[in-house]
Amino acid sequence: MKVFQCLSQSRGRGCLRILMLLLGVTTLSGCQVLQSIDKGLYDVAEAVTETDRVTGQRALSTANRNQQIALGNQYVDKLLQDEQKQGRKVDSALDTRQYRRLVRxxxxxxxxxxLRQERWKPVLIDRDSFNAFTTGGTYIVVHLGLMKQLNDAEVAAVVGHEIAHTVANHVAERQTHQQLSGLTSSSAVRRKGYQAAFTxxxxxxxxxxxxxxxxxxxFDPYAASRIWQRQYQQQGNARSLFAHDHPVNAERSAEAKAVADKVKQYYRAGKVNPQAHALLDNNTLWQKRSNRHAESAGEGGGVAAILSTAxxxxxxxxQAKQEEYRQAQQAQFVRSVQQSMRLEEQRWLNDRSWQTRWHYTGNLKLHSVVMGIIARDSQGKTYRFVGHHKxxxxxxxxFNVSFMLNKNMTLNQLERMQTQYYLDDALPVR
Structure with missing residues (x-):
C-alpha cells in the first residue's frame, strides 16, 4: 500500500524512478531477494485489480467476479422479495407485452x-420513473415507466449502457477507489463534487x-442521442443546482451523437454484425491492450503491475478533479448570469401552461438559455419545470419563455405550492 501512497505524493516521480531501477535490476540479476519482493508486489496488484474487459489494462477491484455477482445479485434478490411482500407484480405478471419486449x-x-458467457436476467419492476440500473451482478432492472417512454432502439441503448457498467467494473471500481484513496492524504476524494465527477x-x-x-x-446507434435531447427539452440541464454525477442532458446528447458518428459503420439495421466479437477488441473507440508479453511475477511483473495500476x-x-473543476466553473457562470435576469411578467395561457417575460441586463451574448422553476408541495415533494429561449x-x-406542466398537475395546484424561478443553463457566445 505504501507504493500507492508514494506515487500519490509530490515525490511520486522519484518513486517511479526507483521502481523502474528495481525493475531493471530484477530482470537482469535474478537476485532471489528482489524476485521475492517482485512476487509480493505482484500479489498486491492481483489482490486489488482485475484486467479491464474493454481496454485490457489493470483496473481497481478488491472483489473477484464471483464475489461481485454474489454481492450484486443479493441486492436485487432483496428488492424482488420486497416487491412480493408489498404486492407489486414484476416481469410478465406486471406487463406481458413490455416484459417480452424487454427480453427480446x-x-x-x-x-x-x-459478458456474454454469463447467464443474465432482465427484470421489469412497477415504477413510473425513467430509470434502469445494475448492481454489478447478473441482473438488469428496468422501470416500467422507462419502457413506456422509449422505442426499441432507445431501450437497447439503455440496456447496453447498464450492461456496460458491469463490463467496465464500475461498481467494484468505485468502491475500491474510495478505499484506496482514503489511504492517501488527498482531501479531494471526500468532496461531494469530486465523488460526483468520478461517477x-x-x-x-x-x-x-x-x-x-x-x-x-x-439497433440505431443515434437512439441514445435522441433520448438525451428529448430529456434536455423536458428537463433542461440544472447546471447550477447541484454537482452532476451524470453528464447534463445537452452534453450527453452531443457526445452520444459523436460516438454514434464513429460506430455507425458497424451498424446493420436489424441484424447483428457478423464481426461483432472481434470489433469489441478493436474498433474506432478503443484498441484492447494485449498482455501476452507481460512479465511474470518475480521477473519484473510485480513492479510493472504496480506501476500500471498506480x-x-x-x-x-x-480526470475526476478536472471534471469537478469544470462543473464548478460552469455552475458559477450560470449563477452569475442569473443575477442579470429580471422577471417582469407572467400570465396564464391555459390550465396547464403559462408565459413569463424577462429582462436580461448582463453584458454577454448568450445562447442555449433555459429558465426553470422549482415548486414544492406541502409534503416537501419537489417538481421542476423548464422553458427554452431559442x-x-x-x-x-x-424575452419570453413559456412553461408547461405535466399531465398530472394543474395551475391551481401549482399556485398552492412554494415556487422559485432560476436560470437552468446558459452558454456564452464565443
Missing part, C-alpha cells in the same frame, strides 16, 4: 457484450460502450 431487446444486446466519468464510459453494443446488435489510478483521479440573447434584451 436484451437477447440481442447481451450476446454481443463482453460522471464512469457514466460517459458506459455510454460509449453501450452505443457500440447497440450498433453491433443492429498510473491508472492517478489518471482517473486527475436563439441568441443580447445585452438589454427582453
Amino acid at each position: 431487446i436484451f437477447d440481442r444486446i447481451h450476446p454481443i457484450s463482453h 460522471h466519468e464512469r457514466e460517459r464510459e458506459a455510454d460509449r460502450i453501450g452505443i457500440l453494443y447497440s450498433a453491433l446488435a443492429g 498510473v491508472g489510478v492517478m489518471a482517473e483521479h486527475q 436563439g441568441v440573447l443580447t445585452p438589454g434584451q427582453r
Whole structure:
C-alpha cells in the first residue's frame, strides 16, 4: 500500500524512478531477494485489480467476479422479495407485452457484450420513473415507466449502457477507489463534487460502450442521442443546482451523437454484425491492450503491475478533479448570469401552461438559455419545470419563455405550492 501512497505524493516521480531501477535490476540479476519482493508486489496488484474487459489494462477491484455477482445479485434478490411482500407484480405478471419486449431487446444486446458467457436476467419492476440500473451482478432492472417512454432502439441503448457498467467494473471500481484513496492524504476524494465527477466519468464510459453494443446488435446507434435531447427539452440541464454525477442532458446528447458518428459503420439495421466479437477488441473507440508479453511475477511483473495500476489510478483521479473543476466553473457562470435576469411578467395561457417575460441586463451574448422553476408541495415533494429561449440573447434584451406542466398537475395546484424561478443553463457566445 505504501507504493500507492508514494506515487500519490509530490515525490511520486522519484518513486517511479526507483521502481523502474528495481525493475531493471530484477530482470537482469535474478537476485532471489528482489524476485521475492517482485512476487509480493505482484500479489498486491492481483489482490486489488482485475484486467479491464474493454481496454485490457489493470483496473481497481478488491472483489473477484464471483464475489461481485454474489454481492450484486443479493441486492436485487432483496428488492424482488420486497416487491412480493408489498404486492407489486414484476416481469410478465406486471406487463406481458413490455416484459417480452424487454427480453427480446436484451437477447440481442447481451450476446454481443463482453459478458456474454454469463447467464443474465432482465427484470421489469412497477415504477413510473425513467430509470434502469445494475448492481454489478447478473441482473438488469428496468422501470416500467422507462419502457413506456422509449422505442426499441432507445431501450437497447439503455440496456447496453447498464450492461456496460458491469463490463467496465464500475461498481467494484468505485468502491475500491474510495478505499484506496482514503489511504492517501488527498482531501479531494471526500468532496461531494469530486465523488460526483468520478461517477460522471464512469457514466460517459458506459455510454460509449453501450452505443457500440447497440450498433453491433443492429439497433440505431443515434437512439441514445435522441433520448438525451428529448430529456434536455423536458428537463433542461440544472447546471447550477447541484454537482452532476451524470453528464447534463445537452452534453450527453452531443457526445452520444459523436460516438454514434464513429460506430455507425458497424451498424446493420436489424441484424447483428457478423464481426461483432472481434470489433469489441478493436474498433474506432478503443484498441484492447494485449498482455501476452507481460512479465511474470518475480521477473519484473510485480513492479510493472504496480506501476500500471498506480498510473491508472492517478489518471482517473486527475480526470475526476478536472471534471469537478469544470462543473464548478460552469455552475458559477450560470449563477452569475442569473443575477442579470429580471422577471417582469407572467400570465396564464391555459390550465396547464403559462408565459413569463424577462429582462436580461448582463453584458454577454448568450445562447442555449433555459429558465426553470422549482415548486414544492406541502409534503416537501419537489417538481421542476423548464422553458427554452431559442436563439441568441443580447445585452438589454427582453424575452419570453413559456412553461408547461405535466399531465398530472394543474395551475391551481401549482399556485398552492412554494415556487422559485432560476436560470437552468446558459452558454456564452464565443
